[in-house]
Amino acid sequence: MQILVDVMGGDQPPEELVRGGVEIGRLREMEICFAGDGRQIDHAIRSCGERPGRRFHILPCSQVISMQDAPVRSVREKSDSSMVRGLRELRNGTVAAFVSPGNTGAVVAASLLVLGRVRGIPRPAILAPIPTLAGQDLHLLDAGANADCHAEHLLHFARMGSAYAREVVGVDAPRVGLLNIGEEASKGSRLMIKSYTLLEAECPGFRGNIEPHEMLEQRPVDIVVSDGLIGNICLKSIEGGVSAVTGLLRRSIKSSAAAKLGALFMRSVFRDLRYTLSYRERGGAPLLGVNGVVVIAHGRSDAHAIRNAIDSARREVEAGLTECIARTVPPAEVADGI
Amino acid sequence: MQILVDVMGGDQPPEELVRGGVEIGRLREMEICFAGDGRQIDHAIRSCGERPGRRFHILPCSQVISMQDAPVRSVREKSDSSMVRGLRELRNGTVAAFVSPGNTGAVVAASLLVLGRVRGIPRPAILAPIPTLAGQDLHLLDAGANADCHAEHLLHFARMGSAYAREVVGVDAPRVGLLNIGEEASKGSRLMIKSYTLLEAECPGFRGNIEPHEMLEQRPVDIVVSDGLIGNICLKSIEGGVSAVTGLLRRSIKSSAAAKLGALFMRSVFRDLRYTLSYRERGGAPLLGVNGVVVIAHGRSDAHAIRNAIDSARREVEAGLTECIARTVPPAEVADGI
Numbered sequence: 213m214q215i216l217v218d219v220m221g222g223d224q225p226p227e228e229l230v231r232g233g234v235e236i237g238r239l240r241e242m243e244i245c246f247a248g249d250g251r252q253i254d255h256a257i258r259s260c261g262e263r264p265g266r267r268f269h270i271l272p273c274s275q276v277i278s279m280q281d282a283p284v285r286s287v288r289e290k291s292d293s294s295m296v297r298g299l300r301e302l303r304n305g306t307v308a309a310f311v312s313p314g315n316t317g318a319v320v321a322a323s324l325l326v327l328g329r330v331r332g333i334p335r336p337a338i339l340a341p342i343p344t345l346a347g348q349d350l351h352l353l354d355a356g357a358n359a360d361c362h363a364e365h366l367l368h369f370a371r372m373g374s375a376y377a378r379e380v381v382g383v384d385a386p387r388v389g390l391l392n393i394g395e396e397a398s399k400g401s402r403l404m405i406k407s408y409t410l411l412e413a414e415c416p417g418f419r420g421n422i423e424p425h426e427m428l429e430q431r432p433v434d435i436v437v438s439d440g441l442i443g444n445i446c447l448k449s450i451e452g453g454v455s456a457v458t459g460l461l462r463r464s465i466k467s468s469a470a471a472k473l474g475a476l477f478m479r480s481v482f483r484d485l486r487y488t489l490s491y492r493e494r495g496g497a498p499l500l501g502v503n504g505v506v507v508i509a510h511g512r513s514d515a516h517a518i519r520n521a522i523d524s525a526r527r528e529v530e531a532g533l534t535e536c537i538a539r540t541v542p543p544a545e546v547a548d549g550i
Numbered sequence: 551m552q553i554l555v556d557v558m559g560g561d562q563p564p565e566e567l568v569r570g571g572v573e574i575g576r577l578r579e580m581e582i583c584f585a586g587d588g589r590q591i592d593h594a595i596r597s598c599g600e601r602p603g604r605r606f607h608i609l610p611c612s613q614v615i616s617m618q619d620a621p622v623r624s625v626r627e628k629s630d631s632s633m634v635r636g637l638r639e640l641r642n643g644t645v646a647a648f649v650s651p652g653n654t655g656a657v658v659a660a661s662l663l664v665l666g667r668v669r670g671i672p673r674p675a676i677l678a679p680i681p682t683l684a685g686q687d688l689h690l691l692d693a694g695a696n697a698d699c700h701a702e703h704l705l706h707f708a709r710m711g712s713a714y715a716r717e718v719v720g721v722d723a724p725r726v727g728l729l730n731i732g733e734e735a736s737k738g739s740r741l742m743i744k745s746y747t748l749l750e751a752e753c754p755g756f757r758g759n760i761e762p763h764e765m766l767e768q769r770p771v772d773i774v775v776s777d778g779l780i781g782n783i784c785l786k787s788i789e790g791g792v793s794a795v796t797g798l799l800r801r802s803i804k805s806s807a808a809a810k811l812g813a814l815f816m817r818s819v820f821r822d823l824r825y826t827l828s829y830r831e832r833g834g835a836p837l838l839g840v841n842g843v844v845v846i847a848h849g850r851s852d853a854h855a856i857r858n859a860i861d862s863a864r865r866e867v868e869a870g871l872t873e874c875i876a877r878t879v880p881p882a883e884v885a886d887g888i
Contacts, residue, residue, distance in 0.1 A: 282736075345797050356731060359737075359738050359740075359742070360739045391783070393694060393697070393782040393783060393786065398620075400697050400779055401697040401698045401779045402697075402698055404697070404779070424783060424787040424789075424790045425786050425790030425793065426790075427790065428790040428793075428794045429790070429793070429794065429797065439739075441731060441738055441739045441780070442779070444731040445729070445731060445762060445780050445784050445787070446783050446784075446787045447787075448761055448762040449762040449787030449788045449791065450787045450788070450790060450791040450794075451763050451791065452762045452763030452765065452788060452791065453766070453787065453788035453789065453790065453791025453792040453794075454794065454795050455763065455767070456682075456683055456767065456791075456792065457792050457795040457796065457823065457827070459683050459767065460683065460822070460823055460826060461819065461823060463683075464819040464822045464823065465816070465819055468818060468819065470815045470816075470818070471815060471816045471818065473812075473815050474811075474819075475812065476812065477808045477812025478803070478808075478809045478812035478813065478816070480802070480806060480808070481799065481806065481812070484798070485798050485799060485802070488798060489794070489795070489798070
C-alpha cells in the first residue's frame with residue numbers, strides 16, 4: 213500500500229511532516245509518497261537516514277495552497293499544488309489514500325473536483341473523532357464541510373457515520389444521535405425537528421437528540437450527526453473550553469510556589485490529560501462520501517500527529533471505506549444519484 | 551426596590567433559594583418576594599431568622615412549571631404557577647424584576663405572553679455571560695430563546711447586547727462579533743453571510759466574525775451574536791469541554807497517591823479555577839427585549855448562585871435596562887413595530 217501525504221500548507225514545515233511519514237512507513241512497512249517542494253522533501257527523507265525512491269517517494273510540485281487561500285478559486289488556479297496533484301494520484305490509483313494538514317475548505321473543494329462524490333451521496337462530510345470521559349472516542353459528522361444542510365443530508369451523514377463505525381472502528385450495531393439543544397423531538401431549529409423525524413423513520417440505530425455535554429461525559433452513542441456549521445461550532449467550542457481550563461491552570465500554577473511543587477507531583481495526571489484530549493493522538497478526520505480515502509489532519513499537526521493520521525488512512529483503506537460508503541446508498545437512490 | 555424570585559421549578563428545593571434571597575435582601579437592603587409553595591417559603595424565611603411580611607414577602611401559588619413541561623402549553627394551562635403569577639406582578643409594577651431558575655423555554659414563553667415584547671423588537675433574546683481568560687466576561691446572545699432566526703434578528707441582538715454592555719456593564723463603545731466558523735465574511739451558513747453584511751452596514755461596533763476558542767482566550771469583543779441554536783450549542787459545548795477536563799483531573803488525581811499529595815498543594819489553584827469558570831458567580835442570563843427585567847438563573851442554582859442572579863437583576867433595574875432596550879429601536883422601526 214502507498215499513501216500520499218501533502219506536506220505543504222500545514223502550520224509545520226515539510227521536514228516535520230516527512231519525519232512522521234517515514235516513522236509510520238517503517239513501522240507498517242508501507243510506502244509513503246510526499247507531495248510538495250522536491251528539494252525540501254529529498255533533504256528531509258535523507259535526514260531520516262532513508263534514500264528517496266525505495267519506500268519513500270517524492271511528488272515534486274511547484275505550488276502551495278495556503279490556509280488563507282479561498283478554497284474553490286485556489287483549487288482551480290493552482291493545478292500544480294501538492295493538494296491537487298496528490299488527489300490526482302489518488303484518482304489514478306497510484307496511491308491508496310491522501311492525507312493533508314492543509315486548508316480544510318480547499319481539501320473538500322479539491323476532493324469534490326478531482327475525485328467526485330460517491331454516486332447517490334449528495335454531500336460529502338467530515339467525520340471528526342471526539343475524546344470522551346468514557347474512554348472511547350465518538351465520531352461527529354459533519355464537522356465542517358457543509359454549512360447549509362437539508363434533513364436528507366443528515367440522513368446520509370448518519371448512514372455514512374454508521375458504516376464507518378461498523379467497518380473501521382468495529383462497532384456491531386452503531387447508535388446514532390442528533391446534535392441538539394434538548395432531548396425532546398420538538399427541540400431545536402426547523403432543520404433539527406425535520407431531521408429527527410426522518411432519522412427516526414429511516415435510521416435503525418437512531419437514539420434521539422444528544423446535547424454536547426452528554427456526548428463528552430457518557431458517550432451515549434457512537435455517531436453524532438449535525439450540519440457542518442453546528443458541528444464545527446461544537447468542536448471549536450469544546451476545544452476552547454478545554455484550552456481555557458488548561459490555560460487557567462498553567463497560569464495559576466506559575467503564580468504560586470506551593471502550586472508549582474504540587475504540579476510536580478501531578479505530572480502524570482497532566483500527561484494523561486494531554487494524552488486523552490489531544491488531537492495529536494486522534495489521527496485526523498476522514499472526508500466521507502468522495503471517491504477515495506481522504507484524511508484531513510489538524511493544521512497544527514507535527515510528526516506524531518501526521519503519523520497517526522497516516523495510520524488511520526491505512527486502516528480506512530484496509531476496511532475498504534469508499535466501497536462501504538457506496539453501499540450505504542439504497543439501490544433506488546443509486547439509480548437516481550448523479 | 552422589590553425583586554420577585556420564582557423558587558419552584560429549579561433543581562434545588564425552595565428552602566435553598568429562599569436562603570440566597572434573604573442573604574442578598576439583607577446585604578442590599580431591598581425587598582424580596584418569593585413565589586411558590588406558601589408554607590415552604592414561610593418556613594424557609596423563618597429558618598433564616600426573618601419574619602415574612604417585612605422585607606421578605608410570599609406570593610403563594612398552587613402550581614409549578616417543571617423542567618419537563620412543554621413551554622407554551624404549561625404557561626397557558628398553569629395560570630396559578632409561580633412563574634406566571636410572578637410575571638404578572640412584574641407587569642403590574644408591584645415588583646421591579648423577576649428571577650427564575652426554572653424551565654428556560656417556559657420563562658421565555660411566559661414573558662412573551664404576560665409582559666409582551668418591547669415595541670419594534672421582533673424577538674427577545676437571552677444574554678449569557680461567558681468567562682474568559684482575559685479576566686472580564688463577555689456576553690453572548692441569543693443563548694437559546696430563538697432556534698430559527700433571520701439576519702434582521704441578529705442585528706437587533708447586536709443593538710440590545712451593545713445597550714446592555716454600555717448601560718449595565720459600563721463599556722464605553724461596545725465591540726460586537728458574529729459567532730462563526732472562520733474569520734472571512736464568506737464563512738458560515740447563508741444566514742451568517744447575510745448577517746455579516748447587515749451588521750457591517752448597520753452596527754458601528756461590528757468587528758467581524760469570532761470563532762468560539764478566540765472568544766474565550768482573547769476576549770476580542772464585548773458582545774457576540776448568533777441565532778439561539780448555535781449560541782446554545784456553543785455554550786453547552788464549552789461547558790462540556792470544561793467539565794470533561796475537570797472530570798478527568800478529578801479521576802486521575804484519585805488514582806495516584808503522589809497526585810493526591812500534589813493536589814493538596816494546588817488547592818488554591820483549583821479554587822481559583824472553580825471561581826473563574828463557575829456559573830454560580832455569573833448571576834444568571836437576562837432575557838432582553840421583553841417589557842420588564844427578567845433574569846433566567848441556571849437550573850442548578852443554589853443559594854449563592856440565586857443571590858448573584860438577584861443582584862444582577864438589581865443592577866439591571868438600576869440601569870433602566872428595559873428603557874435602554876426600547877431606545878435601541880430606530881424611530882422609523884418603532885412606528886412600524888407591532
